[in-house]
Amino acid sequence: MAVASGMPSDDPEIRSERAYLAAARAALRRMHRDVVSTETQLTAAAEDNDNYAERFYQRLAREKRALALTDLPDVPLFFGRLDLDPGTVHPLDPGNAARSDARDRAPEAERVYIGRRHVHDGAGEPLVIDWRAPVSTAFYRATRDDRRGVRLRRRYGFSGAAELTAYEDEPLTGDGAGDAGAADAFLAAEIERPRSGPMRDIVATIQPEQDDLVRAPLERTVCVQGAPGTGKTAVGLHRVAYLLYTERDRLGRTGVAVVGPNRSFLAYIRRVLPALGEVDVTQTTVAELLGRAPGGHREDDPVARLKGDGRMAAVLHRALWLHVTRPTEGLVYTKGSYRHRVPDHEVSEIVAALRGTMRYGPGRTAAAKRIAHAVLVQMERRGESPDDRTHGAVARSQPVRRLLDRVWPKVTPEQVLFRLLSDAGFLARAARSDLTSEEQALLLWPKPARSWRSARWSASDAALLDELADLIERTPSIGHVVLDEAQDLSPMQCRAVGRRCATGSMTVLGDIAQATGPGAVGEWPELLRHLGKPEARLEVLDRGYRVPAQIIDYAARLLPEIAPGLGAPVSARRSPGALRVTELPPDGLPGAVVRTCRECLEGEGSVGVIAADAGIAAIHERLLAGGLAARSLDEDENALEEARLVCVPASLAKGLEFDTVVLVEPARIVAAETRGLHRLYVALTRAVSSLHVLHAEPLPTALAAGP
Numbered sequence: 001m002a003v004a005s006g007m008p009s010d011d012p013e014i015r016s017e018r019a020y021l022a023a024a025r026a027a028l029r030r031m032h033r034d035v036v037s038t039e040t041q042l043t044a045a046a047e048d049n050d051n052y053a054e055r056f057y058q059r060l061a062r063e064k065r066a067l068a069l070t071d072l073p074d075v076p077l078f079f080g081r082l083d084l085d086p087g088t089v090h091p092l093d094p095g096n097a098a099r100s101d102a103r104d105r106a107p108e109a110e111r112v113y114i115g116r117r118h119v120h121d122g123a124g125e126p127l128v129i130d131w132r133a134p135v136s137t138a139f140y141r142a143t144r145d146d147r148r149g150v151r152l153r154r155r156y157g158f159s160g161a162a163e164l165t166a167y168e169d170e171p172l173t174g175d176g177a178g179d180a181g182a183a184d185a186f187l188a189a190e191i192e193r194p195r196s197g198p199m200r201d202i203v204a205t206i207q208p209e210q211d212d213l214v215r216a217p218l219e220r221t222v223c224v225q226g227a228p229g230t231g232k233t234a235v236g237l238h239r240v241a242y243l244l245y246t247e248r249d250r251l252g253r254t255g256v257a258v259v260g261p262n263r264s265f266l267a268y269i270r271r272v273l274p275a276l277g278e279v280d281v282t283q284t285t286v287a288e289l290l291g292r293a294p295g296g297h298r299e300d301d302p303v304a305r306l307k308g309d310g311r312m313a314a315v316l317h318r319a320l321w322l323h324v325t326r327p328t329e330g331l332v333y334t335k336g337s338y339r340h341r342v343p344d345h346e347v348s349e350i351v352a353a354l355r356g357t358m359r360y361g362p363g364r365t366a367a368a369k370r371i372a373h374a375v376l377v378q379m380e381r382r383g384e385s386p387d388d389r390t391h392g393a394v395a396r397s398q399p400v401r402r403l404l405d406r407v408w409p410k411v412t413p414e415q416v417l418f419r420l421l422s423d424a425g426f427l428a429r430a431a432r433s434d435l436t437s438e439e440q441a442l443l444l445w446p447k448p449a450r451s452w453r454s455a456r457w458s459a460s461d462a463a464l465l466d467e468l469a470d471l472i473e474r475t476p477s478i479g480h481v482v483l484d485e486a487q488d489l490s491p492m493q494c495r496a497v498g499r500r501c502a503t504g505s506m507t508v509l510g511d512i513a514q515a516t517g518p519g520a521v522g523e524w525p526e527l528l529r530h531l532g533k534p535e536a537r538l539e540v541l542d543r544g545y546r547v548p549a550q551i552i553d554y555a556a557r558l559l560p561e562i563a564p565g566l567g568a569p570v571s572a573r574r575s576p577g578a579l580r581v582t583e584l585p586p587d588g589l590p591g592a593v594v595r596t597c598r599e600c601l602e603g604e605g606s607v608g609v610i611a612a613d614a615g616i617a618a619i620h621e622r623l624l625a626g627g628l629a630a631r632s633l634d635e636d637e638n639a640l641e642e643a644r645l646v647c648v649p650a651s652l653a654k655g656l657e658f659d660t661v662v663l664v665e666p667a668r669i670v671a672a673e674t675r676g677l678h679r680l681y682v683a684l685t686r687a688v689s690s691l692h693v694l695h696a697e698p699l700p701t702a703l704a705a706g707p
């Protein structure tokens with residue numbers, strides 16, 4: 001059966017399927033109208049109503065429901081159909097079965113259409129079943145050996161405007177029926193559909209090994225090691241949608257976040273969840289999640305690596321608690337003509353008993369209460385009967401606050417870190433034997449700012465500040481975090497992300513071979529330990545969907561050097577002429593880049609020009625001068641959405657993909673940073689159809705032997 005290849009529109013089967021699609025669309029419009037029209041109008045009078053807040057949240061919830069029911073004109077409403085054995089969905093009424101048998105007619109197969117959301121007709125009968133519903137699992141998992149009640153699986157092909165143009169049947173019963181190759185052809189057609197704009201969902205073609213991860217229960221933290229293009233990001237996003245469907249109440253209260261490496265990556269994936277009907281998921285970067293935007297200070301790799309090291313946790317812990325000191329004098333609390341005294345040794349005992357038993361901030365509050373209690377005991381001895389109000393007033397009184405400012409001072413994370421990075425003596429006391437003297441020297445700022453207020457913090461400082469903030473006050477935890485490109489995080493960044501779902505679970509996605517962060521952990525068990533999820537199950541995805549075999553084999557030549565423990569990925573497809581490597585004289589390179597891009601633009605789909613960060617602006621200018629409408633991701637995170645030809649600095653290429661990639665001067669990418677070969681591996685694995693490598697300088701040894 002043809003695959004999405006425009007069957008004649010007078011084909012009766014196509015006509016009937018189109019009519020069904022039109023009916024489903026009309027039903028969705030009606031569902032949307034119903035939600036909108038039942039909206040409670042908030043009038044001025046309602047402002048005074050006690051229930052205002054409640055009604056406000058009801059309206060918000062309704063608006064979200066309405067948004068989720070909006071028909072996206074370019075997204076097909078269903079993508080598959082299952083014809084099932086009778087009784088698979090609705091249990092057979094024995095009476096009916098007997099009657100139909102009596103009429104000597106086999107009971108009719110049940111039929112369900114599978115789509116991105118549930119659609120029902122006016123009487124509540126389902127027209128389209130959500131892909132996340134239990135009955136839809138068979139669409140992804142049924143095989144001839146394990147039919148799960150499926151007689152026939154039908155997949156649909158659509159035009160760019162979501163018009164149904166074709167279908168392909170895969171019968172799972174009968175002799176010789178079922179063309180296994182048809183499913184693969186369908187998958188290949190889906191992958192090779194030219195890209196324009198941001199990432200698409202893969203809901204019509206989720207593969208069994210991916211489905212297993214998507215539908216893993218919420219309680220389980222899943223960690224996926226996957227070669228480039230094996231669908232990790234896709235799996236993570238579909239898992240969010242699945243969990244929100246099955247655990248909406250729980251996650252609605254506790255929240256879900258998708259954490260990606262940078263803004264351009266988030267811009268690239270931002271359409272997937274809305275297309276799956278989920279409009280309410282936080283998508284953020286690690287820096288944003290920490291809520292402390294780095295102040296633009298860049299530091300050398302060895303410093304960043306040390307600041308990211310897990311040993312810093314103990315150093316910070318000590319640095320904070322060094323602020324709690326032994327009292328040299330006690331408390332004198334005057335009330336009327338009486339002076340109540342709490343001697344220094346008693347304050348000392350109170351502080352010692354609390355120190356380290358709870359977080360720093362609540363510890364100070366508890367110390368104030370206990371000191372106040374000691375004052376109240378004296379009041380009682382004098383025959384007074386102080387109550388809770390007196391207790392609170394004493395705890396908040398100036399003498400108690402002054403005493404605590406000396407022995408348990410209020411501090412901010414910035415004050416503590418500033419002191420640690422600018423005061424060698426203090427650092428030595430906090431570091432003890434955890435850091436060598438050379439390491440301590442490396443940590444100290446060569447020219448400290450005048451005060452913590454004017455300090456400029458780096459990205460690795462942000463994780464240290466976050467650690468301190470959590471030692472002072474507990475960080476709230478959310479229900480589930482999907483952490484993409486996790487391989488790049490330092491131990492301290494892992495701790496920062498992990499504490500945000502300390503009581504929730506995670507989906508951790510990444511590829512050790514693509515680890516480019518200077519302090520990257522380098523192996524999963526340790527990384528999971530730093531995330532606080534040592535029990536997570538490690539799963540491996542090695543079937544690559546994005547990159548054709550010729551390209552992945554070429555890139556995999558770097559693996560023995562960059563990730564010796566990892567097996568080579570296997571590509572799900574080959575693509576003729578996928579790889580071209582061209583050596584040029586140095587003065588011929590810029591012209592060749594323009595010519596190659598022009599040639600690529602004659603074909604379909606997106607074109608990404610990837611080069612070392614330092615060279616990307618010059619390439620961009622050259623392309624513009626050559627009359628090509630190129631945009632640079634460096635300057636503009638929406639470039640992917642709005643242009644076919646995009647210049648990509650190598651440091652922003654991670655997670656992205658293009659139909660064609662023009663990779664310029666690999667040696668420069670390698671030379672630009674400590675983990676340059678890892679960065680090159682990332683850049684080499686971004687192409688869906690073809691990769692053109694253009695170089696004047698020698699290629700890294702592993703690639704030099706030719707394609």
Ligand SMILES: Nc1ncnc2c1ncn2[C@@H]1O[C@H](COP(=O)(O)OP(=O)(O)OP(=O)(O)O)[C@@H](O)[C@H]1O
Pocket residue numbers: 187190191200201202205206207210226227228229230231232233234235511545546654655656657685
């Ligand atoms: N089952 C599938 N059906 C169709 N397309 C798929 C499927 N799985 C993955 N893809 C496609 O393969 C490409 C790569 O997917 P994705 O970006 O999720 O991979 P990744 O493992 O996160 O890659 P990287 O490690 O490079 O970030 C995407 O275009 C995605 O849509």
